[in-house]
Every structure is written in structure tokens, then in C-alpha cells.
Amino acid sequence: MKKSVGFRTVAATFFTFCAMGLSACSNGEDRSSLVTGNLATAEEMIDAFYSFDASKLEPFLLNAGESKQSILGYQGWAEGGNYLVVSRAPCVAESKAVISCAITVQDDPVLALETDFNVTDTFHITFSETIITKVDTSSNDQPIYYEAREWVEENMPEIFEGPCKRTEGIRDSPGDCARAITEGYRQFMIAQKVVSNSPFIPIDYNPARRIETENFVLIPLGPDLVNQDYAAYMSSIEHIQKTFTRSSAWPHENITVEDAMKDVLNEQERFANRESFAYSVLTKDGERELGSIYIRPPSKPGFDAEVSLWVTQGEFDSGFDSLLYEWTQRWIAESWPFKTVAYPGRKIEWAEWDKL
Numbered sequence: 001m002k003k004s005v006g007f008r009t010v011a012a013t014f015f016t017f018c019a020m021g022l023s024a025c026s027n028g029e030d031r032s033s034l035v036t037g038n039l040a041t042a043e044e045m046i047d048a049f050y051s052f053d054a055s056k057l058e059p060f061l062l063n064a065g066e067s068k069q070s071i072l073g074y075q076g077w078a079e080g081g082n083y084l085v086v087s088r089a090p091c092v093a094e095s096k097a098v099i100s101c102a103i104t105v106q107d108d109p110v111l112a113l114e115t116d117f118n119v120t121d122t123f124h125i126t127f128s129e130t131i132i133t134k135v136d137t138s139s140n141d142q143p144i145y146y147e148a149r150e151w152v153e154e155n156m157p158e159i160f161e162g163p164c165k166r167t168e169g170i171r172d173s174p175g176d177c178a179r180a181i182t183e184g185y186r187q188f189m190i191a192q193k194v195v196s197n198s199p200f201i202p203i204d205y206n207p208a209r210r211i212e213t214e215n216f217v218l219i220p221l222g223p224d225l226v227n228q229d230y231a232a233y234m235s236s237i238e239h240i241q242k243t244f245t246r247s248s249a250w251p252h253e254n255i256t257v258e259d260a261m262k263d264v265l266n267e268q269e270r271f272a273n274r275e276s277f278a279y280s281v282l283t284k285d286g287e288r289e290l291g292s293i294y295i296r297p298p299s300k301p302g303f304d305a306e307v308s309l310w311v312t313q314g315e316f317d318s319g320f321d322s323l324l325y326e327w328t329q330r331w332i333a334e335s336w337p338f339k340t341v342a343y344p345g346r347k348i349e350w351a352e353w354d355k356l
Contacts, residue, residue, distance in 0.1 A: 080175030
């Protein structure tokens with residue numbers, strides 16, 4: 001039987017090593033002390049953020065690189081959105097270099113959505129020794145938050161060209177933007193309540209799940225197509241902004257794959273709930289997305305549905321946009337249960353559409 005080593009022997013050996021000047025014990029103590037100090041700094045940074053005083057927050061971000069302006073901008077957004085801290089968990093060490101702080105808040109944009117939900121924002125604070133070098137944030141926003149934002153982008157584009165305009169990815173006036181978005185979300189909810197009084201499509205109508213033509217295939221947008229979808233719109237940001245959204249809010253260069261996945265999951269859920277129908281237009285082999293078609297409830301009176309579509313810059317240059325638009329009109333007329341369909345920016349000029 002192997003003889004066990006007693007606690008006294010281990011302890012004596014450990015203290016002997018420390019006495020000999022070896023670094024094994026001191027490094028552990030130093031590291032623990034460093035993390036403890038950084039936890040305290042992180043808590044102080046959170047205090048400064050929710051003071052809504054940029055002069056208190058900025059000293060923590062002097063070495064935070066590109067994230068400095070992003071976090072200062074987010075503080076301005078939080079102030080404009082009347083963020084009220086509901087609960088605040090202690091900051092924790094996510095790793096040796098990263099400390100995370102989770103804060104649950106009540107805010108005006110989410111209140112406007114009437115979901116009785118409080119969002120939790122998590123700050124991920126990266127340290128180099130005792131210096132903050134980067135701050136990222138993540139949140140558990142509900143799908144309706146992204147749905148409402150998309151609606152505002154399409155129906156109130158002036159918000160993104162005015163109070164929510166960005167310069168090099170940073171909002172020019174984040175506080176004003178938060179207030180404008182809050183009003184946009186209120187308008188979104190009004191529109192939703194009008195639509196909810198009657199179903200968008202008849203209960204006995206089942207939208208197609210796959211359509212094959214001679215030149216392309218249509219499949220409902222979902223997570224299996226996230227890579228093709230992301231590659232398509234990120235390849236044609238400026239083109240789509242001018243022809244599809246009239247806004248710089250979507251797409252934009254800072255969209256991540258994670259953002260893209262949230263978007264397609266939202267579209268998949270809305271399709272399943274028969275609320276709206278987004279289709280990816282793919283090459284025959286399904287490897288590449290050529291564009292997308294969206295069939296949605298009308299945002300203006302006098303219509304049964306609202307249809308919009310985009311194609312990539314390359315497909316537009318090849319003339320595919322006009323071909324897809326003509327095909328879409330025939331498809332909607334022949335296969336969908338709508339009598340009056342709006343095609344904003346196509347049959348109806350944007351200037352006229354905005355006045356409706």
C-alpha cells in the first residue's frame with residue numbers, strides 16, 4: 001500500500017519552498033490580490049457608468065482603445081433611455097484577464113414594447129494587469145426587440161438619418177437616439193395591435209416551404225441559411241442601404257455572425273407563427289444567396305400586405321433585380337390570398353409612401 005503524505009509534511013515542505021525564495025507561493029498570492037483589486041475597479045466602473053456622468057466614466061476607459069467611444073456612447077443611450085437599475089449582481093472573474101458584471105435594468109425602449117420584461121446587460125471588462133484595455137457588452141434582449149427595430153428601420157427611416165445617425169459606427173447623439181427609438185417602438189406596438197385584430201393570412205392557407213424555378217430556389221429564411229444570408233448582404237451593404245432600406249442602420253459593417261443568427265431565428269419564428277414570411281432566394285444548388293423576399297403585414301392603411309425584396313450588388317448589375325421583381329409580383333398575385341399588395345419603393349415611390 002502506498003504511504004500517504006501527511007498534511008504537516010506537505011505544509012512544512014510548502015513553507016520551506018517559500019522560505020527559499022521560490023515564486024510558486026508568492027505568484028499565487030499576487031494573482032489573487034490582482035484579481036481582487038480588478039474586481040473592485042470593475043465595480044467602480046459600473047458605478048461611474050450608471051451615474052450617467054461621462055466625466056466619471058472616461059477615466060476608466062483611457063486605455064480601452066476602440067471600445068472607449070462605444071461604451072461612452074452606450075452610457076449616453078442608457079441615459080436617454082432612462083435606464084433604472086433593478087438588480088445588480090457582484091462582478092465576477094470570467095477569466096484571469098476578464099471580469100464580467102451583470103446589471104438588470106428597466107428602460108424606456110423595452111417598456112414601450114409592453115412585454116413586462118427587464119433586460120440584463122453584461123459588461124465584459126478586459127484588464128492588462130490593473131489597466132482596463134477593452135469593454136464589451138452583451139444582453140438578453142427578447143426577439144420582439146429586434147423585430148421592433150427592424151420595423152422602425154423600414155417605416156421610420158428618418159430616425160436613422162437623424163438622431164440615430166452614426167459616424168464610423170458610433171451614434172452621433174445616443175441620448176436623442178434612445179428617445180427616438182422609444183417613440184418608434186410605441187408606433188410599432190400601435191401597428192401590431194391594429195394587425196392583431198385580424199389574422200394576416202387565412203387559417204386554412206399554408207405558405208410554400210420550397211419553390212423551384214428555372215433559375216433559382218426560394219426557401220424560408222432560417223438558421224440553416226445564416227452563412228449564405230450573411231455573406232450576401234455583407235457583400236452589398238451600400239447597395240442595399242440605398243435600394244432596400246433607405247437607411248444606414250441595416251445592413252452595416254459592424255454586424256456579427258451572432259447578430260445574423262438572431263435575425264434569422266427571429267424570421268423563422270415569425271414564419272412559424274404566421275406573422276410574416278421571409279424567403280431566401282438561392283442559386284439552384286443552394287450554395288449562394290442572390291437576395292431575399294419579405295412578405296409582411298401592411299404598415300399603412302389600404303393594403304392587405306407589404307412586399308419588399310433585395311438582391312446583391314452583383315445580381316443587380318446583372319439585371320436580376322428586375323427579373324426577380326416581375327416574378328415576385330406574379331407569384332404573389334397567383335399564390336397568395338391578398339387583394340391589394342404594396343411594393344414600397346417600387347410600385348409606390350418612397351416619397352409617396354412616406355406620406356401615406
